[in-house]
């Protein structure tokens with residue numbers, strides 16, 4: 001009985017947390033709809049989230065795309081289907097690996113940084129100071145981060161997809177003896193608009209969760225350095241889980257039927 | 258009788274099992290400079306944050322210009338806060354922004370105008386234009402405190418709270434800051450509430466003094482009556498004696 005009692009006891013707390021999170025998200029989105037807006041903050045966040053994440057996301061995509069092509073080649077050879085490398089690589093990268101790995105890398109970089117920054121601002125009373133200087137922290141801090149992440153993630157995932165496919169192509173043509181033009185032609189033939197669209201939708205959703213988790217945990221950070229550390233950990237772990245879960249949901253909805 | 262600028266009645270606040278404020282009654286008149294004294298951890302900073310609506314009280318009423326402000330939200334709360342400037346005890350400077358943008362944060366106008374106003378306010382707290390482009394992290398603790406002070410007064414709000422404005426400053430700079438607060442209240446008719454542990458500050462800045470102890474205001478009166486006051490708690494505080502009714506937990510008798 002004990003485990004059930006424990007689970008039962010944690011349900012109200014869990015529901016309350018979900019409610020708080022939902023209210024936080026709704027507040028941030030509502031503030032995006034009405035002025036005052038702070039475009040300079042938006043641009044700065046886009047730069048921080050998008051431009052500065054490019055190297056990490058790009059390298060991850062190239063390495064993973066190459067490794068994927070190698071494994072498909074090995075697996076495919078057993079069934080005399082080694083020629084499926086370009087088709088399976090492009091589907092694997094664009095539908096799953098590009099957005100998911102891109103999302104996870106950006107979450108590791110950005111959700112942690114947001115939680116640490118907002119958490120420090122909370123514990124050093126900078127958020128209180130904002131309020132007394134007639135600036136809404138949701139407009140100044142939260143909304144720009146969420147907006148920037150949602151807008152910039154699709155762009156990052158496009159880059160991630162392209163580099164992932166390129167990684168596979170590089171490996172296949174340099175090590176596996178594929179003809180370059182044929183490889184690219186097959187890639188293009190098997191890539192469908194739905195794949196790209198679902199990839200971009202995933203990217204936007206992941207961007208939303210990354211910024212939401214970073215801001216939420218930072219904004220509600222507890223006292224001192226330990227509180228900020230805990231907020232940072234929670235932001236990364238929860239955004240990872242939300243990315244993987246929402247990825248599964250979107251995949252099942254788009255490709256499951 | 259004029260309406261008090263700020264009037265607290267029965268304000269109470271508990272954090273977990275600690276009853277920090279247990280019915281604070283306090284009034285500040287327009288243009289008056291009130292100094293709150295009291296031991297460390299007695300809830301002085303919490304009192305200011307409650308008035309600003311940064312912390313919700315458990316009970317009690319707070320009126321500003323006769324209007325109840327507890328429970329305000331949205332635009333009404335914004336309008337309430339727009340009347341205040343606040344110097345936070347820890348400075349609370351925005352460390353991502355340079356000094357001049359911190360000081361001019363609440364001001365409108367062109368960049369040049371805001372910068373000029375920031376430099377003018379920095380001069381009031383004894384800082385030169387050369388610090389304007391530095392980041393807060395590049396300043397000493399006392400300089401950060403003065404930048405925060407410049408930010409609190411920059412918009413010349415009608416009510417300003419100073420939480421330990423001279424803590425960590427050398428005696429000469431502290432004297433400049435004390436004179437500045439005095440001038441703001443005397444010349445600009447700004448209502449000021451200052452928290453300080455520094456008796457020199459109390460004597461320069463205060464029109465009236467209130468002492469917070471055990472969650473309530475145990476004594477208040479004009480500055481002139483401070484020295485003649487026979488309240489044992491106040492006497493111990495102003496003489497800075499370890500012997501008296503105020504006991505530190507764990508201290509020897």
Ligand SMILES: Nc1ncnc2c1ncn2[C@@H]1O[C@H](COP(=O)(O)OP(=O)(O)OP(=O)(O)O)[C@@H](O)[C@H]1O
Pocket residue numbers: 272275277295296297298299300301302303304346
């Ligand atoms: N956000 C908070 N959560 C929990 N407890 C708090 C919070 N803010 C203040 N307290 C507690 O309230 C009490 C009063 O704090 P406050 O900061 O008002 O003290 P103070 O009188 O300003 O002291 P000092 O002179 O040292 O600044 C302290 O015991 C503190 O632990």
Ligand SMILES: [Mg+2]
Pocket residue numbers: 301302303346420
């Ligand atoms: Mg304090």
